Amino acid sequence: MFEEPEWTEAAPVAAGLRPVTPQPRPAATSQIKGSKRRQLLATLRTLEAASLSQQPPDSLPGSDYEEEEVVVERKKKHPKTLFASSSTKVGGKRKKKCQKQGPPCSDSEDKEVERKKCCKQTFDSDSAEKEKRKRKCQKQSPSNLTQHLDSVDQTDHKTWKSSATDNVPKLSPGSTSPKQPHTLSRKQWRNRQKNKRRHKNKFRPPPAPDELPAKASIEETEVAPAPRPNSQETRAEALRARMAQRLDGARFRYLNEQLYSGPSSAAQHLFQEDPEAFLLYHRGFQSQVKKWPLQPVDRIARDLRQRPASLVVADFGCGDCRLASSVRNPVHCFDLASLDPRVTVCDMAQVPLEDESVDVAVFCLSLMGTNIRDFLEEANRVLKPGGLLKVAEVSSRFEDVRAFLGAVTKLGFKVISKDLTNSHFFLFDFEKTGPPRVGPKAKLSGLKLQPCLYKRR
Numbered sequence: 001m002f003e004e005p006e007w008t009e010a011a012p013v014a015a016g017l018r019p020v021t022p023q024p025r026p027a028a029t030s031q032i033k034g035s036k037r038r039q040l041l042a043t044l045r046t047l048e049a050a051s052l053s054q055q056p057p058d059s060l061p062g063s064d065y066e067e068e069e070v071v072v073e074r075k076k077k078h079p080k081t082l083f084a085s086s087s088t089k090v091g092g093k094r095k096k097k098c099q100k101q102g103p104p105c106s107d108s109e110d111k112e113v114e115r116k117k118c119c120k121q122t123f124d125s126d127s128a129e130k131e132k133r134k135r136k137c138q139k140q141s142p143s144n145l146t147q148h149l150d151s152v153d154q155t156d157h158k159t160w161k162s163s164a165t166d167n168v169p170k171l172s173p174g175s176t177s178p179k180q181p182h183t184l185s186r187k188q189w190r191n192r193q194k195n196k197r198r199h200k201n202k203f204r205p206p207p208a209p210d211e212l213p214a215k216a217s218i219e220e221t222e223v224a225p226a227p228r229p230n231s232q233e234t235r236a237e238a239l240r241a242r243m244a245q246r247l248d249g250a251r252f253r254y255l256n257e258q259l260y261s262g263p264s265s266a267a268q269h270l271f272q273e274d275p276e277a278f279l280l281y282h283r284g285f286q287s288q289v290k291k292w293p294l295q296p297v298d299r300i301a302r303d304l305r306q307r308p309a310s311l312v313v314a315d316f317g318c319g320d321c322r323l324a325s326s327v328r329n330p331v332h333c334f335d336l337a338s339l340d341p342r343v344t345v346c347d348m349a350q351v352p353l354e355d356e357s358v359d360v361a362v363f364c365l366s367l368m369g370t371n372i373r374d375f376l377e378e379a380n381r382v383l384k385p386g387g388l389l390k391v392a393e394v395s396s397r398f399e400d401v402r403a404f405l406g407a408v409t410k411l412g413f414k415v416i417s418k419d420l421t422n423s424h425f426f427l428f429d430f431e432k433t434g435p436p437r438v439g440p441k442a443k444l445s446g447l448k449l450q451p452c453l454y455k456r457r
């Protein structure tokens with residue numbers, strides 16, 4: 001710490017250093033003082049190295065990596081001065097020397113400015129030039145030097161901060177001259193700019209030299225190639241899967257539209273030519289119907305389980321034979337293509353069954369072609385008199401339920417029940433009353449249903 005009284009006491013001993021501007025001195029005196037100066041210089045260097053090395057990076061707004069590197073260099077040169085205690089100790093010795101050498105400088109403002117410049121320069125790291133400057137400075141202003149040493153002695157960060165930012169020793173108490181604006185050397189300015197940039201980029205304190213290998217190994221681990229390519233591959237794979245899914249979705253919608261917008265013969269032709277398309281269609285259908293609160297096929301199966309298991313069932317457009325799998329009844333499964341060995345591949349407008357051979361005919365979401373009349377007439381043909389016709393269809397397909405029911409009754413059926421409660425599908429039960437009551441040329445516009453088109457999501 002700066003102790004003004006000590007300086008005052010020691011002043012006469014160092015009278016030769018008193019002048020601020022260098023003056024010619026006797027040879028003997030200058031020899032003695034020269035050796036002292038050398039000692040002092042050496043101590044100063046050591047002390048500065050030690051003191052700068054203690055500056056915590058984040059408490060040094062004016063310092064940066066480069067300065068710290070220099071400090072590290074200094075540390076290497078002066079390993080004994082690495083610790084604060086040694087710094088303080090050396091600082092103390094130096095103070096005593098300085099006390100011997102000269103009194104505090106209380107000269108004019110000009111001299112004070114000179115000294116400030118001089119002492120500021122002592123922070124520069126270029127050794128040769130720096131030494132010259134230091135010598136000059138020591139000659140000129142022992143008080144500033146001691147003030148600097150005092151500030152160096154501080155282990156408190158605040159003191160470090162002020163010494164690092166200002167570098168300008170405080171004016172002597174009596175001085176009235178305003179504080180000089182701090183001018184940085186080019187290197188300091190560069191360092192400060194770098195430091196600011198680093199702070200912007202979330203500045204991290206540099207590692208201690210002994211930590212460097214560890215850091216390097218961390219970096220090596222960080223750049224270890226393992227996770228990144230894997231994640232890239234995974235992402236690419238996921239992207240491919242998504243694209244494939246989208247493509248499948250598009251194809252499903254296309255096939256679905258084909259099934260609803262043309263006659264069953266066209267649909268049959270489509271799947272005969274491309275059996276894979278059938279698979280794809282069913283995958284799409286399954287993914288859609290899974291989202292429904294209740295699948296109509298399950299509802300039909302439940303109804304059937306409440307009837308005798310001996311009843312022979314014909315499933316028109318059976319898909320994956322879910323109905324046949326859900327009941328104990330004998331089930332004839334018909335579809336345009338086969339997903340299951342139980343399926344008889346055919347157009348359900350013409351099924352290979354005898355007239356009046358089945359007890360129950362089921363159309364579960366399968367009235368797809370534009371020739372619905374053909375399907376219902378075929379069901380009437382194979383059903384026994386009094387046989388049961390069950391129809392489940394997507395509710396949105398119906399523009400006029402009454403018209404639909406009226407048209408069906410003209411084909412030899414009577415409505416037993418209708419369930420319009422489900423959010424996704426309507427369910428109707430009919431009883432076969434006899435053969436169709438209208439000729440083949442009669443128009444049954446009520447049978448026309450809207451296509452069930454799935455929107456792209």
Ligand SMILES: C[S@@+](CC[C@H](N)C(=O)[O-])C[C@H]1O[C@@H](n2cnc3c(N)ncnc32)[C@H](O)[C@@H]1O
Nearest residue numbers: 264297317318319335336347348364365366368
């Ligand atoms: C929407 S899926 C329903 C499948 C099954 N009934 C279910 O509910 O899980 C309609 C099925 O009817 C079949 N289909 C449509 N028109 C057909 C026709 N003319 N002949 C045979 N099957 C047909 C389709 O191939 C498809 O498998």
